[in-house]
Amino acid sequence: MASLNTAPNLSGHDDIYERLIGLHDGLSEGESLQAWSRLVLLLINHIGDRDVIDEAIRLAAPR
């Protein structure tokens, strides 16, 4: 069973961060929520592993 990787696994953090902010340029809050949602759906499909996705959902939930 795969587990969620929470160690650093990227480079170019500032570039990616800028792209993420740029995703919301000119959007209303409602549109932003939809954009975030589409992004999550695309990524979880790419990940494809239910255990990993379930673990990420658990960690993302407010504590």
Next chain:
Amino acid sequence: MANVEGIPIYREIGSVPAAGMSRDKARVTVVGAGPVGLAMALDLGRRGHPVTVLTRLDFIAHCSKAICFSKRSLDILDRLGVGDRAIAKGVTWNLGKVFWGAGDQPVYQFDMLPVKDQKRPGFVNIQQYYIEEYLLDALLDLPDVQIRWGHQVTAVTPQDGGVQLRVSAADGDYSLTTEWVVACDGARSTVRDCMGLDFEGRVFEDNFLIADIRMTGHDMPPERWFWFDPPFNPGKSALMHRQPDDVWRLDFQLGWDIDRDAATRPEKVEPFVRAMLGEGVEFQREWYSVYTFQCRRMARFVHGRVIFAGDSAHLVSPFGARGCNGGFADIDNLGWKLDLVLRGQADARLIDSYDHEAIVTADENILNSSRSTDFLTPKSTASQALRDAVLQLAQDHAFARPFVNSGRLSTPVSYPDSPLSTPDSDDWDGGVAPGAPVLDAPHDGGWLLDALGQGFVLLTCEWSGAVPDGVQVIAVSGLAADRLGLSSGNAALIRPDHYVAARWRRPGRDAIQSALLRAQGGLHG
């Protein structure tokens, strides 16, 4: 009496009379006597050139300006002979810590000297006026450098082979004809205004309060501490830096809709200080100020015989210490180029390479400082949510920490597409590529960067052969060779500003000669 009111004085100097300067001439005129202008004058003066410095003020100002001087700036100050004084007086630091909310453990920390065994630390904190004083003292040893305090440029007229400046002093006006002007006259550059030149970019809608205070007995390591959303400035950020003389810089984000004039009154500032440091803290005010910031630059820094350097050419937000350090990078890049041109050993193409390389540096500084600002002051609900999510996750998860951006601090910028670099023709695995600065290392009982001096150098590893005139050969081994990626038989050509111009597995005289010519602006492939 100072000639401009409202600016606190560190050292009074007094105006230089203009009498007898009615039709004056100079080879190089530096406008502005802040750290960048003084360092420019010192660099050219040490290379043997007569320099005239014009400065509007007749004193060194004492107020909250640059305090964080990067390793690269210290290397430059070393080359200019004043590095030791900066280190002796300054507060050395390498570690930055970022806190979130009321937590007393950092959510993120960074080391500004990840590669050890170098002469200089990641940073020193020292008040700008000390740096100005050290540069000024060194300039006094150079008889051909004239500093004209209280002389204001009022008109700039380009002419054939030079520039005519109109200058106003307390006792009269005069004209100065000069071959070159280096405009180091700051964000509100008079030279730039006189020439009607553009200055484009983003203006950020936020205000920050700087409280420079003096207090003794405060126990904190020499580190940069930054807070997001601390209890003493809820919803906003704060920064704390130690300076020499028991002076501390406290920086508080204030927000956009504030009364700027009121914000620096002691009754407004002191509650911030007490909330941060405790009700009972004893301190004295050094200087309180409010700043806003912009990230912008001129489209070009070279305009014929007028060259812009430092804040006159580019402005950044202070998060990242990229202002004064960016200015020192400019004069470091320009000094040796102007030297060769003044000697007739290179032509204006070499000055054009300053335009290319200094703009690469400015763009990297503007990019990084804009991104830090976007993290510090999110512009939309989504951006705020993303920022807060990063900080929440960073507490428990290593992956989120590299996203935390409280300022990406100044490091030297590489020029991957510099016209002065000879692209690699051999295979290299690591080391320092053409267009990147040499990494310091222990060398021959001292340090490699000290050994490089201020001319062209061929660094070699177990190689001997003929080299062009004017190139000094220095053999390296051990850590110095490893960091450059040089193994037996290899060599690298180093520019006077300690950037790699070319490197070879099997160097030959012709290849070295043509790389040298290219690095001097004479060969464009």
